[in-house]
Amino acid sequence: MFSFIPKEESFFILFKEMTVNIIEGAQLLKEMLNNFDDPVSLQKKIKDIEHKGDQKTHELILKLNKSFITPFDREDIYALVSALDNILDAIDASAQHIITYKINKITTEAKELGFIILKICQATDKLLSLLSDKNKYEEILEICIEINSFENEADRVRIEAISHLFSEEKDPIQLIKWKEIYENLEFVTDKCEDVANIIESLVVKNA
Amino acid sequence: MFSFIPKEESFFILFKEMTVNIIEGAQLLKEMLNNFDDPVSLQKKIKDIEHKGDQKTHELILKLNKSFITPFDREDIYALVSALDNILDAIDASAQHIITYKINKITTEAKELGFIILKICQATDKLLSLLSDKNKYEEILEICIEINSFENEADRVRIEAISHLFSEEKDPIQLIKWKEIYENLEFVTDKCEDVANIIESLVVKNA
Amino acid sequence: MFSFIPKEESFFILFKEMTVNIIEGAQLLKEMLNNFDDPVSLQKKIKDIEHKGDQKTHELILKLNKSFITPFDREDIYALVSALDNILDAIDASAQHIITYKINKITTEAKELGFIILKICQATDKLLSLLSDKNKYEEILEICIEINSFENEADRVRIEAISHLFSEEKDPIQLIKWKEIYENLEFVTDKCEDVANIIESLVVKNA
Numbered sequence: 001m002f003s004f005i006p007k008e009e010s011f012f013i014l015f016k017e018m019t020v021n022i023i024e025g026a027q028l029l030k031e032m033l034n035n036f037d038d039p040v041s042l043q044k045k046i047k048d049i050e051h052k053g054d055q056k057t058h059e060l061i062l063k064l065n066k067s068f069i070t071p072f073d074r075e076d077i078y079a080l081v082s083a084l085d086n087i088l089d090a091i092d093a094s095a096q097h098i099i100t101y102k103i104n105k106i107t108t109e110a111k112e113l114g115f116i117i118l119k120i121c122q123a124t125d126k127l128l129s130l131l132s133d134k135n136k137y138e139e140i141l142e143i144c145i146e147i148n149s150f151e152n153e154a155d156r157v158r159i160e161a162i163s164h165l166f167s168e169e170k171d172p173i174q175l176i177k178w179k180e181i182y183e184n185l186e187f188v189t190d191k192c193e194d195v196a197n198i199i200e201s202l203v204v205k206n207a
Numbered sequence: 208m209f210s211f212i213p214k215e216e217s218f219f220i221l222f223k224e225m226t227v228n229i230i231e232g233a234q235l236l237k238e239m240l241n242n243f244d245d246p247v248s249l250q251k252k253i254k255d256i257e258h259k260g261d262q263k264t265h266e267l268i269l270k271l272n273k274s275f276i277t278p279f280d281r282e283d284i285y286a287l288v289s290a291l292d293n294i295l296d297a298i299d300a301s302a303q304h305i306i307t308y309k310i311n312k313i314t315t316e317a318k319e320l321g322f323i324i325l326k327i328c329q330a331t332d333k334l335l336s337l338l339s340d341k342n343k344y345e346e347i348l349e350i351c352i353e354i355n356s357f358e359n360e361a362d363r364v365r366i367e368a369i370s371h372l373f374s375e376e377k378d379p380i381q382l383i384k385w386k387e388i389y390e391n392l393e394f395v396t397d398k399c400e401d402v403a404n405i406i407e408s409l410v411v412k413n414a
Numbered sequence: 415m416f417s418f419i420p421k422e423e424s425f426f427i428l429f430k431e432m433t434v435n436i437i438e439g440a441q442l443l444k445e446m447l448n449n450f451d452d453p454v455s456l457q458k459k460i461k462d463i464e465h466k467g468d469q470k471t472h473e474l475i476l477k478l479n480k481s482f483i484t485p486f487d488r489e490d491i492y493a494l495v496s497a498l499d500n501i502l503d504a505i506d507a508s509a510q511h512i513i514t515y516k517i518n519k520i521t522t523e524a525k526e527l528g529f530i531i532l533k534i535c536q537a538t539d540k541l542l543s544l545l546s547d548k549n550k551y552e553e554i555l556e557i558c559i560e561i562n563s564f565e566n567e568a569d570r571v572r573i574e575a576i577s578h579l580f581s582e583e584k585d586p587i588q589l590i591k592w593k594e595i596y597e598n599l600e601f602v603t604d605k606c607e608d609v610a611n612i613i614e615s616l617v618v619k620n621a
Contacts, residue, residue: 064618078615100577141272163307172379172586176593179383201285204271370514379586386590408492411478 019125033114109161113185226332240321316368320392327357433539447528523575527599534564
C-alpha cells in the first residue's frame with residue numbers, strides 16, 4: 001500500500017475521509033436528538049462510526065511513519081489527526097451518556113446543540129478541504145472565525161439551558177444528568193475549536 | 208498598520224497589553240466577590256474585558272501572520288497568546304456562573320480564591336514583562352515557581368472549601384452550584400500555570 | 415552535579431526514576447482501594463510520592479537547561495516530563511478525594527479501576543524503558559496500543575459504574591461523590607494515554 005513515496009495529496013484525502021466520517025457521526029447524533037424513537041440503535045451506529053474513525057486515525061499515523069514527504073511538519077499532522085479523532089470521541093460520549101442516563105425525552109436546548117454540532121462539523125470539514133491550497137489561507141482564517149462563532153453559540157445555549165435547569169428541575173439527580181448532557185454536547189464544539197486552533201497555528205507557522 | 212517590518216519589541220508590547228487586561232479582569236472578579244452589592248454590572252464589565260481580550264488575541268495573530276521576524280518560534284507565540292486568552296475566558300466563566308446560579312452570598316473561601324487569582328495574574332504579567340530580556344531567564348524560572356505555588360495554594364483552598372461544603376451543605380442543588388464555583392475559580396489559576404509552563408518550555412527550548 | 419556535558423543516557427535514567435515513582439504511587443493507590451483499613455496513612459504516603467515526583471520533574475527541567483545534547487528536541491522532553499508529572503498528580507487527586515469525601519467503603523468497580531491503573535502505569539514504565547533504543551520503535555507503537563486498550567477498559571468500567579450508580583444510589587450527595595471518584599480514577603488512565611500520545615508523536619517526528 002505504501003510501497004512508493006506517497007504524494008502529499010494522499011494525506012489530504014485521508015483528512016477528508018476523517019471529516020466525512022465526523023459529519024456522519026454528527027448527523028446521527030442530530031437524528032438521535034430530534035427523533036427519539038430508537039436512540040439505542042442510533043447510539044450503536046455512532047459507536048461504529050467512532051470505531052471507523054479510530055481505524056482512519058491509525059491508518060494516518062502509519063502513513064506518517066512511512067512517508068518521506070509530508071505536507072506539514074510531522075508533529076503538526078499528528079496533532080491535527082488526534083484533534084479530529086477527539087471530535088468523534090466527544091460525539092460518541094454525548095450519545096453514550098444519553099443512553100446510560102436512561103433519558104426518555106430530549107429538551108429543545110439539546111436539539112439546538114445537536115443542530116450547532118452538525119453545522120460546526122460541516123465547517124471543520126470545509127476547513128480541512130481548504131488546507132491543501134496555499135492560496136486559501138485568508139479563507140481558512142475566516143472559517144476559523146466561523147467555527148469560533150459556532151462554539152460561542154453552543155456555549156450560550158449551554159449556559160441558558162443550565163440556568164433554566166437550575167430554575168425548573170427540583171430533582172437533583174435529574175439535574176446532574178442533564179447538566180452533564182449539555183456539557184457533553186457543548187464539548188463537541190470545543191473539540192472542533194481545537195482543530196481550528198491547530199490549523200490557525202499551522203497557517204501562522206507556515207505564513 | 209503593519210506596512211513596515213515590525214520590530215520584535217512590538218510583540219512584547221502586545222503581550223503586555225494582554226496581561227494588563229487580564230489583571231483588570233482579575234481585579235473586577237475580586238471586587239465582585241468581596242463586595243457583592245451589584246454583581247450583575249460587574250459581570251458585564253468582566254464580559255467587556257473578555258471581549259477586549261479576544262480582540263487583542265486576534266490582533267496578535269494577525270501580526271504574527273504579517274511579521275517576518277518574531278522573537279520566538281511562531282507556533283510558540285501562538286500557544287502563548289492562546290493560553291493568555293484562556294485566563295480571561297476562565298475569569299469570565301467564573302463570574303458568569305455566579306450570576307447564572309443566582310448566588311446571593313459569597314463564602315470566605317471564594318473571596319480567598321479571588322485574592323489568589325489577582326496575585327497569580329499579577330505574577331503572570333511580571334513573567335511576560337521579563338520575557339523580552341534574555342538575561343532574565345533565572346528570574347523567569349523563579350516566577351514560574353511562584354505561579355506554581357499560587358496554583359497549589361488555590362488547589363488547597365478549593366479542596367478545603369469542597370470538603371467543608373460536603374460536611375455542611377444538606378441541599379444537593381446548592382452543593383452542585385458551589386462545588387462548580389470553587390472549581391471554576393481554581394481553574395483560573397490552572398490557566399495561569401499553563402502560561403508559566405509554556406514560558407518554562409520556551410526558556411528550555413531557547414536555553 | 416551537572417559540571418560535565420551530560421550523556422544522553424542520563425535523561426533516560428531520570429525518566430526511569432520518574433516511572434518507578436509512578437508505579438509506586440499506583441501500587442499504594444491499589445493497596446488503599448483493596449484494603450481500606452488505614453486509607454489516611456496511605457493517602458499521606460501517596461502525597462509524599464507525589465512530592466518526590468515534583469522534585470524529579472524539577473531536576474529534569476534543570477538538567478534540560480544545562481544540557482548541550484538532548485536525546486530528542488528539548489520541547490518534546492519538556493512535554494514528556496510534564497505529562498509524566500500529571501500521572502502522579504491524578505493518582506494523588508484520586509486518593510485525596512476518597513479522604514475528603516469521607517468514603518467508608520470501596521466498591522468493586524473502584525477496586526477494578528485501581529487494578530487497571532497499576533497495569534497502565536507498568537505499561538507506561540515499559541514504554542519509557544524502550545525509548546532509548548531506536549530499533550524498538552515497532553515495539554513502542556505496540557505498547558502505545560496496549561495503553562490505549564487499558565484506557566478504553568477503564569472508560570468502560572467507569573461508564574458501567576456510573577450507570578449502576580444512577581440506578582441504585584438514591585442519595586444525590588453520595589451520587590455526586592462516587593461519580594467524581596470514578597471520574598478521577600479513570601482520569602489517571604487518560605494521563606497515561608497522554609504520555610503514549612506524546613511518545614507516538616515523538617516516534618512519528620523522528621521516523
